[in-house]
Amino acid sequence: MELSLATRTVGEHTVLEVGGEVDVYTAPRLRERLLELIDGGARRVVVDLGRVDFLDSTGLGVLVGALKRLRSAGGSFALVCDKEPLLKIFRITALDQVFPLHPTVDAAIAADPTVSGA
Amino acid sequence: MATVRLSFSPAPVHVRTARLVGVAVARRAGVREDLLDEVRLAIGEACTRAVALHHQYGLPDPVLVEMSDSGAYSVRVVDRAPIEAGLGLAALNADELANEALTDEALTTGVGFALLAGFVEDLQVRPVAEGVGTEVRMVWPVGR
Structure with a gap:
């Protein structure tokens, strides 16, 4: 399946919904979109x-x-991820110790230490 | 002798094709359904690594993928880059991964190797028998 990217705003957060296959061919598009968001001022992604x-x-x-x-x-x-095959990838690469991983967008936002009052 | 042999110009767009073919042949060979996601990921990583090496060295030569189902399902992914480039693989720990000084290329290479080593029990990375290059050889059991 092709890569799909959709952005929405939830309070102070920018949520990027990614779908399909993220690989050596499509990853540059994901990088571009993330850079656009960050260069555009998004700070909580x-x-x-x-x-x-x-x-x-x-x-x-x-x-x-x-x-x-x-x-x-x-x-x-x-990151929001609740699929076991993807979670296994994060564990095997030790990236589960690098990224905050949450099962839902709400959980990810609630756990953000940079949000005032959180 | 290989059951299926695929040769592709070293462009990222073809890695997906190699994954699709690799999984199709694995399924046909009798690899368990629950292993197919790992087969897909591992073949993709091996091909991504080969494509990256060919780019790094400006090599237009094709990347070769050979799939064979004699006894077990074995896949060879062969690149034509100098050997010292291909064998320098190491997984990174969490501190190294988060290090600001780590380049994107080094990070992706380290993560790619961690995925190969983590998902393929029977994995070998070695110089090719003839000429320049390395081969990544992966073997999965077939459930027959």
Whole structure:
């Protein structure tokens, strides 16, 4: 399935819904979109991987890039993922210790330490 | 002898084709359904690695994928990059992954290797027998 990208705003958060296959061919489009969002001023970004059915090392590299960029800008970055095959990928690569991973968008937003009053 | 042999120009767009073919042949060979996601990911990682190496060295040569189902399901992914480039693989720990100084390329390479090593029990990365290059050889049991 082709990559799909849709953005919505939830309070102070920008939620990027990703679907389809994120691989060496499509990952550059995900990188571009994340850069557009960050360059456009988004500082609290949640990437929802709920509709992703394939994710490879290139896609993971793009997500780590966004995490580092936002952290150095004083922002936050979190992932939403509740599919076991994808979670296994995060565990095997040790990236489950790098990304905040949440089962739902609401949980990701509620757990954001940069939100005032959270 | 290989059951199916696929040769593709080293472009990212063809990696998906290699994954699809690899899984189709695995299914046909009798690899368990619950292993097919891992087969798909591993073949994709091996091909992504080969494509990246060909780009890095400016090599137009095709990447070769050979699938064979004699006894077990084995897949060879062969690149033509200098050997010292291909064998320098290492998984990264969480601190290294989060390190600001780590380049995107190094991160993706390390993560790709972690996925290969994590998902393929029978994995070998070695120089090709003839000429320049390395081969990633992966074997999965067939449930017959």
